[in-house]
Amino acid sequence: MELTQVGPDGAKLYMRCRLVELERLPQGEAQWWVEAQNVPVLNAAQPRIWSSFAEGADALDLQTHGGVASMLLRIAPGAQLPDHGHELNEDCFMLDGDMYLGDVLMRAGDYQLALAGGRHVGIASDEGGLFYFHGAVHGAASEVAP
Numbered sequence: 001m002e003l004t005q006v007g008p009d010g011a012k013l014y015m016r017c018r019l020v021e022l023e024r025l026p027q028g029e030a031q032w033w034v035e036a037q038n039v040p041v042l043n044a045a046q047p048r049i050w051s052s053f054a055e056g057a058d059a060l061d062l063q064t065h066g067g068v069a070s071m072l073l074r075i076a077p078g079a080q081l082p083d084h085g086h087e088l089n090e091d092c093f094m095l096d097g098d099m100y101l102g103d104v105l106m107r108a109g110d111y112q113l114a115l116a117g118g119r120h121v122g123i124a125s126d127e128g129g130l131f132y133f134h135g136a137v138h139g140a141a142s143e144v145a146p
Helices: 027-036 139-144
Strands: 002-006 011-015 051-054 057-065 068-075 090-101 104-107 111-114 129-136
Touching: 027 057, 027 068, 068 090
Parallel strands: none
Antiparallel strands: 002 011, 051 057, 057 068, 068 129, 090 104, 090 111, 090 129
């Protein structure tokens, strides 16, 4: 485990080694991990550029390569996101607010894994929300990828 000081207040970031050999991952996911090793740690003091990818939804790209992304997404109160499928497993962790995935309500601290081959339908928010996403860049969200 490696400890790195980041941010103007000296926040601590702990990074651990990858637990799975790259050869066992899908090609896009393996390439993402290779590229992620060479990306500098984001500094909280640096300005961020959010991009709109759907009405009422913005994304902040943290790392994208080969169609695989890690990003923050925020959804406005009352917004709805387009239905979509999953080429790879997709991680979603709610940081703030709420989001409905069909009839499933997610709130801050909730985690959801969408398996490759599955679909999200009926994505909406009453309060608005902020969540972390890692998975294949798809549909309208691909517009925010560099």
